[in-house]
Amino acid sequence: MDFVGKFYLGDVGFMLKHELIILYRGVRYHLKEYARRGPENEKKLFNLHHASLKNVIERSFEVLKKxxxxxxxxxxxxxxxxxxxxxxxxxFILHNILMGVDPGPHLIAQVDRELQDNNPKEDEIVRHEQDEDYRRRSMLRDEIATQIWADYQLGL
Incomplete structure (x- = not known):
């Protein structure tokens, strides 16, 4: 299955809308837990991948802002x-050049601490109304989750 297009990643507080893909609500995912054993189903695997991508993006922008x-x-x-x-x-280009000269580990460590302290809790979820766009985005998210689960099962 080919998922053409670009999507924004959003927290569960956002509504699932056109070009915005959010986590599955109520599906727990713990990055550290998956280091010891794999995810149990496609929704947990999707949330794991989503959270991993979102963490990289957030961290990158926080480092740039600093x-x-x-x-x-x-x-x-x-x-x-x-x-x-x-x-x-x-x-981003200048940052990548600077990383070759001075990786700035103190800067990266500071960003990591700040992101960890400001990580929103799932309890802060904003309710959304079911609409046609939400239904289509939900189906797309399910298709993506099913595909990454199939790839995971095949060891890809």
Missing amino acids: RFAIITSGTELHYDFETMTEIVLAC
């Missing part, structure tokens, strides 16, 4: 969307 003040300069946008996209891309 390294490059232009990304966090004020609450008002000073540039149009296209320019901001180019600034973020340039910051």
Whole structure:
């Protein structure tokens, strides 16, 4: 199955909408737990992959924000969307170059501590209304979960 397109990853507090894929609600996933034994079903595996991707993305942006003040300069946008996209891309490129010269382990450790302290609890879930878009996104998420479970079972 080919899942064409790009999706945003969202916490369970968001509504499952077009181009936004959220975790399965009420399905516990613990990254440390899976280091000892694998996930038990497709929903747990999906949540594991989703959480892993989201953690990498959050960590990357937090490191960038600490390294490059232009990304966090004020609450008002000073540039149009296209320019901001180019600034973020340039910051990622510069960051990757700097990682070869000075990986900044203190910066990475600080971001890791802050992310761990600010991790929202599943109890803070916002309820959503069932609509057609939600149903389609839910079916897509189920298809993705089924495919990654099948790949996992095959050892891919």
